[in-house]
Amino acid sequence: MTTSLAPSTGATVLPAPRDARVAWCETTAGLGAINRPGVTMAIWRRSLPLCLGGWIGRLDPTTLPDLRILVRPTDLRRALLPFLADVGGAGRPMRDLLVGDVDTLVRTFSDIAGCDHVDVRLERITDDACWKFHRDSVDVRLLTTYRGPATEWVTPGYAEQALREQKGYAGPIERLQAHDVAVFKGRNGDPQDGIVHRSPAIADQGIVRWLLCLNKPTRVSPAPWSADVPR
Numbered sequence: 001m002t003t004s005l006a007p008s009t010g011a012t013v014l015p016a017p018r019d020a021r022v023a024w025c026e027t028t029a030g031l032g033a034i035n036r037p038g039v040t041m042a043i044w045r046r047s048l049p050l051c052l053g054g055w056i057g058r059l060d061p062t063t064l065p066d067l068r069i070l071v072r073p074t075d076l077r078r079a080l081l082p083f084l085a086d087v088g089g090a091g092r093p094m095r096d097l098l099v100g101d102v103d104t105l106v107r108t109f110s111d112i113a114g115c116d117h118v119d120v121r122l123e124r125i126t127d128d129a130c131w132k133f134h135r136d137s138v139d140v141r142l143l144t145t146y147r148g149p150a151t152e153w154v155t156p157g158y159a160e161q162a163l164r165e166q167k168g169y170a171g172p173i174e175r176l177q178a179h180d181v182a183v184f185k186g187r188n189g190d191p192q193d194g195i196v197h198r199s200p201a202i203a204d205q206g207i208v209r210w211l212l213c214l215n216k217p218t219r220v221s222p223a224p225w226s227a228d229v230p231r
Contacts, residue, residue, distance in 0.1 A: 023042040028105075031183045040194065041195045043181070056146050064124045065083040065084060065122055073118065075225055076118075078227060108142075118215070119218065121215075125202070128199065138189070141214065143182050143214075144181045148209030150177060154169075154171065
């Protein structure tokens, strides 16, 4: 489940009520609820294996890959493994678990979005990127945070207020828990009700986030991955 946050003013904020436009699930299959009319966000409440979560948390943050590839789900493992070859020293079993998790999410997103290729971004974030409340310019997007604080969002009933007030917004704010998987509509998929969210503030705190972001291909996506093209 998500955690409700008090705004920076220090005021006490009650948790936002459950909204019918946000679907909660306990399996990857449940994320397909995003394709139902009226649903703007589907959240899979999950935990990574303790060994994998602990391994990721102990990694030297400067070694975390920051990458973007456009791949078919069937090519994901071959495309991703070289980026992780030098991560974690002797932690090959953990690398394999991580790649397996990304592989599952890429396949799931491909099915949900109906796309043959998936634009995969694994981002190392050290600043206040995307700090403003906003709707993404996408049809649908998948996010999960492997390390650091996860994405903050507001329920649809508070969306316009958050967009309007930004840092002055004093209503309920939700945060995905570590390793939760969220699939949500952007303004291209639902111009009025695409989910409003932001990245948590981490600048100058010594915090590093490691975020997986999956999208359908666009004109700014990289060229499709091919085993025949050196990387």
